[in-house]
């Protein structure tokens with residue numbers, strides 16, 4: 029099983045270093061927009077040099093040419109995983125993949141954000157299929173574009189595994205241990221549910237980073253998920 033991916037949603041390098049100092053083992057961490065826009069590629073290099081795996085979550089969504097060039101730059105960081113928005117379309121996803129050619133970085137596509145409910149999707153996007161159908165459609169397009177997998181909620185991980193194969197990654201945020209508040213997430217599940225319903229990876233932020241004892245919360249989540257901590 030894969031390690032839980034810890035979302036390092038912090039605003040500064042100091043906060044990240046303070047957080048990482050509480051762990052003695054190599055982690056799989058996610059660097060997202062908040063941190064990357066403050067600290068840039070230098071921090072990514074430094075986290076990598078400490079032996080951690082990195083999912084660089086910048087959710088690219090632009091015209092194919094721009095995304096391809098941006099990915100060519102990100103490929104040089106040699107991170108483990110990056111993402112785009114599937115809503116950017118088949119050609120954009122193919123272009124993103126071309127930009128990464130020659131690197132070992134896995135490319136996944138965000139389907140419908142886990143903060144989106146079916147009602148939100150209808151109102152905001154005027155998409156009137158079910159949320160699961162929309163997510164499945166995006167997953168099939170991502171597979172057609174040659175991507176390694178998708179970001180989805182635990183609720184869609186099983187159907188995507190059946191439609192796209194078990195090797196196609198189902199990276200699932202929106203993870204909440206039973207006692208932790210849901211905040212802005214709408215499609216949530218516990219680590220044990222993620223395990224039972226076919227996620228390949230879980231992404232956990234606040235349940236660890238805002239915990240009184242992050243390393244203990246991480247160990248509990250990893251044990252419930254069944255991954256190595």
Ligand SMILES: O=C(O)c1cc(=O)[nH]c(=O)n1[C@@H]1O[C@H](COP(=O)(O)O)[C@@H](O)[C@H]1O
Pocket residue numbers: 035037060085087111138140141142143179180201202203213231232233234235
């Ligand atoms: O691409 C992502 O990582 C992502 C996609 C998605 O649909 N939902 C989602 O929550 N995320 C990210 O996953 C993390 C979840 O954080 P918590 O809600 O604090 O566990 C955040 O860093 C989000 O940016």
